[in-house]
Structure formats: C-alpha cells, structure tokens
Amino acid sequence: MSTAASSLLRPRDGDALRSELRRTASHAQVPVVFAGEVKSGHLHLSEFLGTRTNGLAGVVVPPRAGLGGRALDEARPVTVADYGSASSITHHFDRPVLGEGLRSILAVPVVVGGAARAVLYGAVRERIQFGDRAVNAFVHAATRLASEITVRDEVDRRVAMLGYLTSDTKEPIATTEVREVHAELRALAQDVDDAELQQHLRALSDRLASALVGKSPSDTEVTLSTRETDVLSYVALGCSNAEIARRLAVGPETVKSYLRSTMNKLDVHSRHEAVTVARKLGLLP
Known part of the structure; x- marks a missing residue:
C-alpha cells in the first residue's frame, strides 16, 4: 500500500x-x-x-x-x-x-x-x-x-505489508495472511486505551473481511459482539480455546461462553460451521 x-x-x-x-x-x-x-x-x-x-x-x-x-x-x-x-x-x-x-x-x-x-x-x-x-x-x-505509537506503527507495518493488491504484480494478497492480520488487528484493539484508535482498528479488520468476502457485516441481520468476533477470528485460524484465551487475556471458560453465543446466533452446531457461515455473511475474512 x-x-x-x-x-x-x-x-x-x-x-x-x-x-x-x-x-x-x-x-x-x-x-x-x-x-x-x-x-x-x-x-x-x-x-x-x-x-x-x-x-x-x-x-x-x-x-x-x-x-x-x-x-x-x-x-x-x-x-x-x-x-x-x-x-x-x-x-x-x-x-x-x-x-x-x-x-x-x-x-x-x-x-x-x-x-x-x-x-x-x-x-x-x-x-x-x-x-x-x-x-x-x-x-x-x-x-x-x-x-x-508503537501499536499504530505495527498497524501501519501490517497494512503496508498486505496492501489489497501488491504494487508490482497486481495479484490478490494471500487469504491466510489476511485472516491472520484480521485477528491481530482485533487483538491489538483490545490492548489500547484510546477509544478512537480501538474503533479504527476494528474498522480496519472489518474492511479486510469485506475486501476478501465481497460483502460487509452490515449486509446481514446477524450481529456479533466485539468479543464474539475476536474469539471467532482466532477459531478461524485453528487456535484452541486455551490459545485464544491467552491471546485475548481472558479465561478458557469465557472463550467457550463467547463461542456458544456465537454459534447460537449463527444457528450452527460446531466451530467449523460457525467460521464457514460467518465468512459467507461477511463477518470474517
């Protein structure tokens, strides 16, 4: 970029x-x-x-x-x-x-x-x-x-590394990399005190999801909370509940609770289904 x-x-x-x-x-x-x-x-x-x-x-x-x-x-x-x-x-x-x-x-x-x-x-x-x-x-x-400023620099570095298209080849960026950066942006958002910066980081993560999936979270009637999206973004990377808890600085039972709530909203019965449906709805990249 x-x-x-x-x-x-x-x-x-x-x-x-x-x-x-x-x-x-x-x-x-x-x-x-x-x-x-x-x-x-x-x-x-x-x-x-x-x-x-x-x-x-x-x-x-x-x-x-x-x-x-x-x-x-x-x-x-x-x-x-x-x-x-x-x-x-x-x-x-x-x-x-x-x-x-x-x-x-x-x-x-x-x-x-x-x-x-x-x-x-x-x-x-x-x-x-x-x-x-x-x-x-x-x-x-x-x-x-x-x-x-350190957080902002890291966001700039990640966004510059990604771009939505590479400047030389004009080819789409790697899907896996987008998903990893999406999760990291959401994790960074919870670590800063500035409410405006938190909102900005989460908006960037939503843009990544929209760019990859081709639709916006606003296009669906399903609304996930900030924490539910944070948890699901790491589930999408294959993280265990314990790993998600460590990355988000919450307890494993809290992760389970958010995941159960998310599956109820998406009307699914497994982690894999939750990720698949969330991507179809534009809630995840």
Missing part, C-alpha cells in the same frame, strides 16, 4: 498527543504544558495549554538545541530550574520562551524504538524544582504515548 494510503488509515498522532497533554496537565498540576511531534529529526511545537502568547507556536527545534533539543538528542527527561540562566542547554529559543515568562521547564521525550517521536513539556513562571508528582505524571504520559 502506498504511503499516502497508509497515512489515511492511521489516526493522527497529534490527536493522541493533544489528549495526553490535557490529561497530564490535570495530573501534574503544572500551569503551562506544551508538546510537539518529531518530524524528519526535528521537533515541531504544536500543542499548548496555559500559554499567554503565540511565541512558541510553530517553533522547530533541531536536536541538541535548547531544552527540547537536548531531550530529543538524549532520549531522556531533562529539566532546568531557571531557563534564562541555565548553562546545561543552548539558548536558541530564549526570545519565545522568556517572552512567555517561563523559568522552570521539564522536557520529557516520547521514545519509540530508541528514538524520540514527540516531546512533552511542563513549565512554570517561577524558579522551582519539579517534584516527583509532576515528573512522574509526564513520564507516565510519555510511556502511554510511546505504547500508543
């Missing part, structure tokens, strides 16, 4: 960044928070809460420049108690930072695969030492975002 198509499938990381920034501002009880994504090796400041001017909007921070550039380069949290007089950083951005009246600043990178993908900032307009509560809030936020 082309980069353009993949970018359309991926929810905007900036939305997740903005949401996490609001959450962190509340937990850390820091008056000014801002953040930006890393693009082409440079940090682009784009999200702000509590600022009084527009001086920092659109600032691009290269590695090693200023506090954020140092956090970006070292891939670890960095803090200064008095930005204007700090000797541990360069002063490329004194005008917008001091123009905002900021003195004590904390910068925490969101590290994925050893590289910073975003940086979160907390700041106050007086000279202080950041306490454990504030630092921990930002570190936890960065960890959550790193996990979220």
Whole structure:
C-alpha cells in the first residue's frame, strides 16, 4: 500500500498527543504544558495549554538545541530550574520562551524504538524544582504515548505489508495472511486505551473481511459482539480455546461462553460451521 494510503488509515498522532497533554496537565498540576511531534529529526511545537502568547507556536527545534533539543538528542527527561540562566542547554529559543515568562521547564521525550517521536513539556513562571508528582505524571504520559505509537506503527507495518493488491504484480494478497492480520488487528484493539484508535482498528479488520468476502457485516441481520468476533477470528485460524484465551487475556471458560453465543446466533452446531457461515455473511475474512 502506498504511503499516502497508509497515512489515511492511521489516526493522527497529534490527536493522541493533544489528549495526553490535557490529561497530564490535570495530573501534574503544572500551569503551562506544551508538546510537539518529531518530524524528519526535528521537533515541531504544536500543542499548548496555559500559554499567554503565540511565541512558541510553530517553533522547530533541531536536536541538541535548547531544552527540547537536548531531550530529543538524549532520549531522556531533562529539566532546568531557571531557563534564562541555565548553562546545561543552548539558548536558541530564549526570545519565545522568556517572552512567555517561563523559568522552570521539564522536557520529557516520547521514545519509540530508541528514538524520540514527540516531546512533552511542563513549565512554570517561577524558579522551582519539579517534584516527583509532576515528573512522574509526564513520564507516565510519555510511556502511554510511546505504547500508543508503537501499536499504530505495527498497524501501519501490517497494512503496508498486505496492501489489497501488491504494487508490482497486481495479484490478490494471500487469504491466510489476511485472516491472520484480521485477528491481530482485533487483538491489538483490545490492548489500547484510546477509544478512537480501538474503533479504527476494528474498522480496519472489518474492511479486510469485506475486501476478501465481497460483502460487509452490515449486509446481514446477524450481529456479533466485539468479543464474539475476536474469539471467532482466532477459531478461524485453528487456535484452541486455551490459545485464544491467552491471546485475548481472558479465561478458557469465557472463550467457550463467547463461542456458544456465537454459534447460537449463527444457528450452527460446531466451530467449523460457525467460521464457514460467518465468512459467507461477511463477518470474517
């Protein structure tokens, strides 16, 4: 799949960044928070809460420049108690930072695969030492975002690997691979906290089913719950109840319960029949 198509499938990381920034501002009880994504090796400041001017909007921070550039380069949290007089950083951005009246600043990178993908900032307009509560809030936020971006990267990798048609041969992708990715997308959906991303992952799995079968789940009156579809997608791969329970982090009896419910809805009497009918109805690829 082309980069353009993949970018359309991926929810905007900036939305997740903005949401996490609001959450962190509340937990850390820091008056000014801002953040930006890393693009082409440079940090682009784009999200702000509590600022009084527009001086920092659109600032691009290269590695090693200023506090954020140092956090970006070292891939670890960095803090200064008095930005204007700090000797541990360069002063490329004194005008917008001091123009905002900021003195004590904390910068925490969101590290994925050893590289910073975003940086979160907390700041106050007086000279202080950041306490454990504030630092921990930002570190936890960065960890959550790193996990979220890791999931999104994996989805992009899987979708790019699949495509609906290969770019060179224009031949259909392998049916088995589609079914495996369908199950993995549904498993990934349950592992993320972002409701929007969960919905997006499940919508992608539905698209895979529709593309392979030629009909949409909306074309049938049978409606399977999210969990019933999750379980059946692994049954379709030949997984045992114990294996499905492990992959979905539920008990084996729970798997049996979902499977019984699914068979009742599909009016079948075996796992194999359930998969066969679900595929005919466009509920599975």
